[in-house]
Amino acid sequence: MYEQLYPCDHCGGRGTLGFSQRVVAETGSSPFDYGKYGRHAGPPVIGDVMPRPAFAPQTEKLVCIYCSDCGMSTPWLPVGKDEKSAMTRCAHIWNRRLSRPKITEGDLRDLIEKELGACDSQMVIDMLARNDEDWETRGPLFAMLAQRLVDATVSTIDSWPIDPVLKDAARYRKLVQLAKWVDIDGERYVQFPKIPSPSEHDQCLFEDRIALAVDAMPDRDRW
Numbered sequence: 001m002y003e004q005l006y007p008c009d010h011c012g013g014r015g016t017l018g019f020s021q022r023v024v025a026e027t028g029s030s031p032f033d034y035g036k037y038g039r040h041a042g043p044p045v046i047g048d049v050m051p052r053p054a055f056a057p058q059t060e061k062l063v064c065i066y067c068s069d070c071g072m073s074t075p076w077l078p079v080g081k082d083e084k085s086a087m088t089r090c091a092h093i094w095n096r097r098l099s100r101p102k103i104t105e106g107d108l109r110d111l112i113e114k115e116l117g118a119c120d121s122q123m124v125i126d127m128l129a130r131n132d133e134d135w136e137t138r139g140p141l142f143a144m145l146a147q148r149l150v151d152a153t154v155s156t157i158d159s160w161p162i163d164p165v166l167k168d169a170a171r172y173r174k175l176v177q178l179a180k181w182v183d184i185d186g187e188r189y190v191q192f193p194k195i196p197s198p199s200e201h202d203q204c205l206f207e208d209r210i211a212l213a214v215d216a217m218p219d220r221d222r223w
Contacts (some may be wrong), residue, residue: 005065008095013069014127017087020044021052021059044076065090071209120147156213171214178217193217 005015022044045063052059063086066073074093079086107127124145131138175192182191195211204212 001088004095005091005097006097007070007126008067008070011067011070013067015094016064016068016089018046018064018066018073020046020048020062020064022076023057024060046073063090064088065094068223118122124149167211171211174214174217174219 002016007013008015046064046066049061061079062076063079063083064074064076065087075091077086077090124142127145130144143147163187177191178193180192180193193212195217197209201209201212
């Protein structure tokens, strides 16, 4: 469901999931320091997911969606027994924020001076969608941006084939989605899944054999 999240209405950044926890029960011991575990230490902190010791107060798992650039966030929602349902509720709250920052002529001129590539086309289209005034002046600027994108696309095709890069990027994203956290001797590690490579691929090149093995894995969970 990441693909269905609108950009941040404050800065246009990417929305991403944040997890935390908060205290929901007391131990009955008055001198117990709850602040250390979230009772009086302010709002939940993104990334606070480490298990509490057995003697600490009980906590509940929380989820939100926040902007990875400016930090604007939805309210924290309890996960309960259905994590994906809570994530979907956060997504609906996030997508209700429909206002977008208006584009200015200065933003367009600054962008023209930068080195634009073929991958920047979505950013230019987003700026075009957010412009709602002064088309007589800004129209030629958008035309210049479009020409820059066309030139960059032609140059990219001539110098480096983009299709293998995109396919390798998709394979990397699939591996990241299937990775898991593993705690060993108090240290946290990232564990990637074991990927079977059938014997009929023995004669393939090393890179091609890895690509075939990753492609045969199930599609990543898009929540």
